Amino acid sequence: xxxxxxxxxxxxxxxxxxxxxxxRISDRFRGRPSFDFEKWKDARPAAEVCPTGAISLSDKGDxxxxxxxxxxxxxxxxxxEASSDQAVHITQEFELATAERSNLVLTAEYALNAxxxxxxxxxxxxxxxxxxxxxxxxxxxxxxxxxxILGRSLAIREVDAGSCNxxxxxxxxxxxxxxxxxxxxxxxxxxxxxADMLLVSGPVTRNMELALLKTHRAMAEPKVVVAxxxxxxxxxxxxxxxxxxxxxxxxLPVDVYIPGCPPRPQALLQGILLALGRLAERLHNxxxx
Amino acid sequence: MxxxxxxxxxxxxxxxxxxxxxSQVQSVRADREDEIYLLLSxxxxxxxxxxxxxxxxARLVTVFAEDRRAAKGVFFNYYVFEQxxxxxxxxxxxxxxxxxxxxxxxxAQLPAVNWQEREIQDWFGLKAVGHPNPRRVALHDNxxxxxxxxxxxxxxxxxxxxxxxxxxxxxxxxxxxxxxPVGPVHAGIIEPGHFNFAVAGEPILYLQLRMFYTHKGTxxxxxxxxxxxxxxxxxxxxxxxxxxxxxxxxxxxxxAANIEVPLRGLAMRxxxxxxxxxxxxxxxxxxxxxxxxxxxANAHASRLKEMMVTLNEQLTGSRLLRGMVCxxxxxxxxxxxxxDILLNAVDSFARExxxxxxxxxxxxxxxxxxxxxxxxxxxxxxxxxxVGVGGRASGVDLDVRRDHPYAAYxxxxxxxxxxxxxxxxxxxxxxxDEVNESIGIVRKAMADGLRREFRVPVPAIPSDRCALSAxxxxxxxxxxxxxxGPDNHLERCKIKDPSLNNWxxxxxxxxxxxxxxxxxxxxxxxxxxxxxxx
Ligand code: SF4
Numbered sequence: 001x002x003x004x005x006x007x008x009x010x011x012x013x014x015x016x017x018x019x020x021x022x023x024r025i026s027d028r029f030r031g032r033p034s035f036d037f038e039k040w041k042d043a044r045p046a047a048e049v050c051p052t053g054a055i056s057l058s059d060k061g062d063x064x065x066x067x068x069x070x071x072x073x074x075x076x077x078x079x080x081e082a083s084s085d086q087a088v089h090i091t092q093e094f095e096l097a098t099a100e101r102s103n104l105v106l107t108a109e110y111a112l113n114a115x116x117x118x119x120x121x122x123x124x125x126x127x128x129x130x131x132x133x134x135x136x137x138x139x140x141x142x143x144x145x146x147x148x149i150l151g152r153s154l155a156i157r158e159v160d161a162g163s164c165n166x167x168x169x170x171x172x173x174x175x176x177x178x179x180x181x182x183x184x185x186x187x188x189x190x191x192x193x194x195a196d197m198l199l200v201s202g203p204v205t206r207n208m209e210l211a212l213l214k215t216h217r218a219m220a221e222p223k224v225v226v227a228x229x230x231x232x233x234x235x236x237x238x239x240x241x242x243x244x245x246x247x248x249x250x251x252l253p254v255d256v257y258i259p260g261c262p263p264r265p266q267a268l269l270q271g272i273l274l275a276l277g278r279l280a281e282r283l284h285n286x287x288x289x
Numbered sequence: 290m291x292x293x294x295x296x297x298x299x300x301x302x303x304x305x306x307x308x309x310x311x312s313q314v315q316s317v318r319a320d321r322e323d324e325i326y327l328l329l330s331x332x333x334x335x336x337x338x339x340x341x342x343x344x345x346x347a348r349l350v351t352v353f354a355e356d357r358r359a360a361k362g363v364f365f366n367y368y369v370f371e372q373x374x375x376x377x378x379x380x381x382x383x384x385x386x387x388x389x390x391x392x393x394x395x396x397a398q399l400p401a402v403n404w405q406e407r408e409i410q411d412w413f414g415l416k417a418v419g420h421p422n423p424r425r426v427a428l429h430d431n432x433x434x435x436x437x438x439x440x441x442x443x444x445x446x447x448x449x450x451x452x453x454x455x456x457x458x459x460x461x462x463x464x465x466x467x468x469x470p471v472g473p474v475h476a477g478i479i480e481p482g483h484f485n486f487a488v489a490g491e492p493i494l495y496l497q498l499r500m501f502y503t504h505k506g507t508x509x510x511x512x513x514x515x516x517x518x519x520x521x522x523x524x525x526x527x528x529x530x531x532x533x534x535x536x537x538x539x540x541x542x543x544x545a546a547n548i549e550v551p552l553r554g555l556a557m558r559x560x561x562x563x564x565x566x567x568x569x570x571x572x573x574x575x576x577x578x579x580x581x582x583x584x585x586a587n588a589h590a591s592r593l594k595e596m597m598v599t600l601n602e603q604l605t606g607s608r609l610l611r612g613m614v615c616x617x618x619x620x621x622x623x624x625x626x627x628x629d630i631l632l633n634a635v636d637s638f639a640r641e642x643x644x645x646x647x648x649x650x651x652x653x654x655x656x657x658x659x660x661x662x663x664x665x666x667x668x669x670x671x672x673x674x675x676v677g678v679g680g681r682a683s684g685v686d687l688d689v690r691r692d693h694p695y696a697a698y699x700x701x702x703x704x705x706x707x708x709x710x711x712x713x714x715x716x717x718x719x720x721x722d723e724v725n726e727s728i729g730i731v732r733k734a735m736a737d738g739l740r741r742e743f744r745v746p747v748p749a750i751p752s753d754r755c756a757l758s759a760x761x762x763x764x765x766x767x768x769x770x771x772x773x774g775p776d777n778h779l780e781r782c783k784i785k786d787p788s789l790n791n792w793x794x795x796x797x798x799x800x801x802x803x804x805x806x807x808x809x810x811x812x813x814x815x816x817x818x819x820x821x822x823x
Contacts, residue, residue, distance in 0.1 A: 004585055007644055014592055026599065028627075030606040051514075051521040074521060076612040158478045162503045164819045165480050166528025166609055172478050173598070176591035190476035206448070207429055207455075207502045208481060211473045237522055242437055242446045243506040262528065264608060 015180045019273070023094075023266040030075045031093040032259070035068060037108045037124045040087035042117050046079035052230065052237045055079055062112050063122065070096055070104040071233035071247075074261035096259040097271030099278065101249065104233070104259060153185040154276060157195035157219070161212045161251075162205035162244065167229045167262040171199065179265045186272065192218040196279055197272070198225045201262075202232035203244040204251050216252050222282040224255040224275045228268065233257045309340055321544060323377040323693065324757050332383045332392035334368055338399070347372045347379070348687075349674070351768050352395070352402045353783040354409045356440045358387050364415055366392055367783075369757065369768065376693055378757055385415050394420035401674025404789060412438040412508075427501050427822075429455040437509055444509045456499045461487035466494060469804065473502045480818035484807075491803040496796045500821050507823035511782035512774075516542055516616060516750055519779065523769070524611050526784055527820035532565045532610040533762035534784075534820075537769040540695060541758035541782075542616045545773050546750045554618030554744055555697040556737035560631070561601075561610055561619075562696060563727040563734075566763040568597045570720040570727075571642065573815050577717050578649060580809035581658040589645050593638060600634040603627060618744030632735065639728050646721055659714035663798040663810030667709055675794045677765015677787045679814050682719045683711035683794075689761035701733040711798075713813040750777050762787060764817065786820030 016024065043066045047055045054072035058065045080088045098104060106126055113119040160168055174181040175188065189195050192215045204212060216225070227248035230236035235246030248254050255278050258271035303317040306327070313336075315328040329337070341347035350369040357365050364385040371378055385392045394417035396403045406417040407426040414436035417423060425432075431451040436442055461468045466489045473481035483499035507526060511519055523538035524531040536558055543550060550558075575590025598608045604627055605613040613619055623631070649655055665675065667684030676687055688705040690698045706722035708715040752775045760767045765787030774780040795814050799807055 004648060007589065007648060008585065011589070011592070026602045028603050028606050030612065049517065051518040074611070075607070076521065077606065078612075159474055160478075160480050160503070162505055162819075163480070164525040164528040165817060166525070166531065168478050168480065169529055169609065173591075173595060176595050177588050178592065178595045188478060203505055205503055205505050206451070207504060208473065211481065211502070215474055231525075237518075237525055238505045238507070238510065241444045241506040241510065242435070242442075242448055243504050261611070262609065 014177050015183065016178055018179070018266050019269065025092065025094075025264070025266075027092070029092055029094075029264075030077045031091045032070055032073060032075060032096060033068075033077070033079050034089050034091050034093075035106065035108075036087040036089075037121055037126070039085060040066075040083070040108075040110075040118060040121075041085040042083075043110075044116070045082040045084070046088055049078040049082045051076060051078065053239075059112065059116065064110045064112050064116075064118070066108045066110065068106040069234070070106075070259045071101060071257060072230055072236065073259060074230055074237070094260060094264055094267045095270045097256055097263075097267065097274050099256050099274065101233070101254075101257055104257065153187050154197065154272075154279075155187055155189045155195045156197045156199050156272070157189055157192045157215065158199045158201075159208075159212055159215050160201050161208040161232075161248065162203050162238075163201035163229070163231055167201035167232070170262045170265055170268060171201075171228070173265045174268055179269070181269065181272075184273075192216070193220065195219050196223060197275055198223065198252075199228060199272070200225065200232055200248045200252070201228045202248050203235040203238045203240075203246055204248055206243050206245060209245060209251055212248075212251055222279060222286055224279045224282070225252050226256045226258060226271055226275045227254045228258050228271075229263055230259065230261045233259060236261065306337075306340075310336060313337075319377075320755060324544070325377055325379050326755070327379060327381045329381060329383040332366060332385045334366070334381060334383050334395060335393055335398070337381060338368070338395060341370055341372075341379070345372050349395070349399060349402060350378070350766070351783075351785045352405045352409070353770065353785075354385070354413045354415060354438070355772065355781050355783075356413060356438065359440060363387055364390075364413060366409065366415075367770065368395075369770075371692070374692075378693070378759075380757060390414060391416045391418050393418050394423075396420050396422075399674070400672055400793070401790065403793070405785075412436060414439065425456075427504065429499075429501065430457065431455050437506065442509075444506060444513055456483070458485045458497050458499075459487075461494070463489070465489055473499075482818050486804060486807070488804055491805070492801055493799050493804055493807070496799050498792055498796065500792065500818065503819045503822040505823070508782055508784060511779055511784075513778075515777045516779065517777070519782070520615060521612075523784075524609075524614075526823060527786055527788075527817040528609060529569055529817065530565065530762045530764065530767070530786070530820065532561050532614060533760050533767055534769075534786075535611075535614040536562060536696070537758050537760040537762075537767045538782075539614050539616045540760070541756045541769045541771045542750060542773075544756035544758060545754040545771060546616075546748065548617055548745060548747060550618045551742040551745060552697065552737055553622070553739070553741045556700075556734045557619045557623070557743055558614060559696040559698060559701070559734045560731050561605065561613065562760070563731050564597060564601060564604075565610055566727050567638065567724055568594050568601070569763040569815075570724050571597070571645075573812065574645070574649070574717055574720055576812050576815070577659070577713065577809060578655060580812055581655055583649070583652055583655050586645065586648055586652070586655075589641070589648070593641055593645065596634065596638060596641075600631065603630050603634075615744065617747045618742070620744065622743045623739075628735065628739065631731075635728060635731055642724060642728075656714060659717065659809070660710075660712055662713045662806055663802055663813060665711040665794050665798040667711060669797050670711065670794065673793045673797065674790050676790050677762075678716055678719050678723075679791050679794050680765065681705065681707050682715040684709045687766065689759045689766050693759050695758075695760060697734060697737060698730075700737065701730045703730050713809055716813040753780075764788060764815070764820075765791070784820075784823055786817055786823075788816035788818070788821040791816055792821065
């Protein structure tokens with residue numbers, strides 16, 4: 001007993017104060033790649049190496065359409081290494097959760113010269129890919145929201161609908177003493193009947209489709225669904241095939257998408273807080289209506 | 290026999306087997322020193338298996354199939370054998386005719402390949418004749434009759450909606466006996482699978498499993514991706530073993546293409562493989578403690594795990610060690626700052642780990658709950674072909690790092706812990722001992738971690754080469770087998786995660802235990818559903 005106490009005291013507090021303070025992450029962490037579309041001379045090398053097809057090209061005549069989908073990106077950094085024109089950089093940004101799938105997609109159109117090198121940017125559709133809401137204020141509001149609106153705690157039911165278990169490792173880490181998600185009043189629960197939020201990692205396999213639907217059906221209204229990770233958003237590297245249906249939104253309406261492979265715990269937290277906001281809105285509307 | 294595979298010894302071996310088995314043995318070839326292929330004229334592997342087991346004490350490592358109808362007019366089954374104290378693998382290649390589509394099952398004699406033979410049935414439509422339980426395993430019962438790994442089945446095939454039962458469970462008969470179905474969605478944050486317990490009051494009579502809920506067409510998908518992208522698929526076979534599976538895959542390509550990874554690359558791989566082991570072992574030790582109510586131990590363990598995961602990120606840019614291993618070595622070298630961080634992290638981990646273990650050792654109640662719980666007897670473990678941590682706690686003295694050295698393991702001697710008791714406590718003990726050994730390996734490997742090149746350029750991968758690669762992941766023996774194809778693609782990629790061997794161990798170990806102890810017994814094996822289901 002004394003030994004346990006001694007160890008506890010000597011360890012002290014280890015919980016980090018994210019999101020009240022910015023995440024302390026290693027300077028080696030690979031976040032999302034950023035693209036300098038004006039500077040980009042040739043998208044082919046990046047598209048060629050990208051393992052999941054997050055960067056894709058379609059050439060028509062003398063024009064090229066480049067699509068970048070952060071919903072497929074696994075933050076591997078190969079595109080930056082392959083692009084000799086310095087137009088692609090790996091950043092440390094990871095707070096990418098969003099309610100709109102289309103917010104994760106960038107497109108650009110280039111004129112091409114005879115060597116199929118970019119010869120002028122014709123159009124770029126650049127959503128602001130950054131935290132949709134200020135995460136810090138999200139965090140501060142979360143406790144209040146949970147207390148006032150939910151009148152208790154936020155209950156999350158997690159379902160692995162076919163993942164490689166990478167996302168589960170990070171979701172489990174949310175409960176460790178470092179991230180300690182319970183400090184916000186957020187709990188993971190066993191029964192979907194007690195849950196307000198369904199957190200789903202994918203890809204959704206043919207064999208998990210029914211179990212996922214049943215779990216969702218068992219939850220009381222109002223409820224929100226969060227798709228976790230590249231596979232949960234889009235099927236990721238597995239895509240769609242005879243055994244995989246692809247992203248969670250192929251099966252259920254999704255409220256928030258959290259990119260990453262897997263999303264780090266802070267990214268999960270940001271997505272969960274964002275979804276909490278949606279849930280609060282829905283509760284509010286239900287009561288008003 | 291399998292000691293050395295120079296051409297003289299392969300031809301001597303050929304003669305010896307010829308005398309024993311007659312013309313069934315067609316040819317012997319050594320693709321490389323430690324990888325010998327033996328071609329049979331028919332699919333009856335039983336006499337040869339008997340001979341290899343009786344005369345050489347050989348162990349059947351894995352069984353898998355390949356559709357070679359286009360090139361050779363037949364399917365092939367491959368039986369991978371290893372022999373104690375001998376580095377080479379012997380791979381027996383047996384044709385299965387495309388008109389009969391049948392092969393004699395080994396499972397009646399060797400329960401260890403029960404699931405693997407059924408997987409061949411499900412994925413290739415070849416019948417394992419005489420299999421004691423020939424029902425589907427890798428596709429659920431409600432799937433139509435499709436054979437996804439045949440070459441004439443397209444990956445993108447969209448199957449019609451499924452109807453009917455997924456699986457018919459054996460009924461639980463007898464007075465007071467009833468069934469408790471659990472899953473596929475479980476109470477905690479874990480992967481999906483279905484457990485069907487037959488219980489008489491508290492004690493579990495037997496457990497039936499329904500896995501493959503996370504089957505996502507991985508082996509088929511490997512046939513569609515260029516090799517450099519397939520590395521990322523390998524990292525997604527089982528997220529907690531990203532680096533081990535990634536390394537197993539890259540090694541297979543390197544063997545097929547005769548690529549020699551420089552020592553620094555090998556040493557860095559070794560370090561990262563051991564860091565993956567450290568993370569997962571300490572996490573499991575904490576999880577086992579939680580399941581018997583010792584939550585303080587888990588708080589420390591999960592803090593230590595987080596410390597190592599943070600280190601992973603410092604060394605590779607990814608908390609799961611992803612995007613680091615590549616064909617030809619590793620993608621980035623380490624600078625002095627990273628090596629300092631590594632050294633410091635390992636030192637403080639080593640110190641704190643001792644504290645954690647002494648907390649657990651002092652907890653009489655923890656020991657009480659874990660000893661004699663979930664016992665897997667050594668004879669059962671051997672019969673069922675159990676590998677890795679679960680095997681070593683039950684007397685199965687196997688470790689790929691020592692038995693078939695890869696990366697830089699032969700440079701850093703270490704001890705392989707083996708116990709006979711086979712209970713949860715000893716599965717935890719194996720992990721504790723291995724953590725201590727891993728720390729030693731990492732420290733020794735650091736001396737090799739600074740010098741010279743860490744990666745070589747990769748030439749075009751030659752077509753139609755086979756290669757077997759093995760890695761001792763933190764769970765146990767991982768096997769990848771490939772046949773290369775044109776344009777840097779693969780014709781076939783077989784993946785065997787140790788979980789596939791080890792589920793039957795869980796079934797065996799829970800019998801007679803109370804259902805309340807199931808979680809901790811399950812945790813003590815901690816198998817990968819995704820690694821099993823692919
Ligand atoms: S970082 Fe993302 S976009 Fe770039 S190559 Fe990797 S997966 Fe593709």
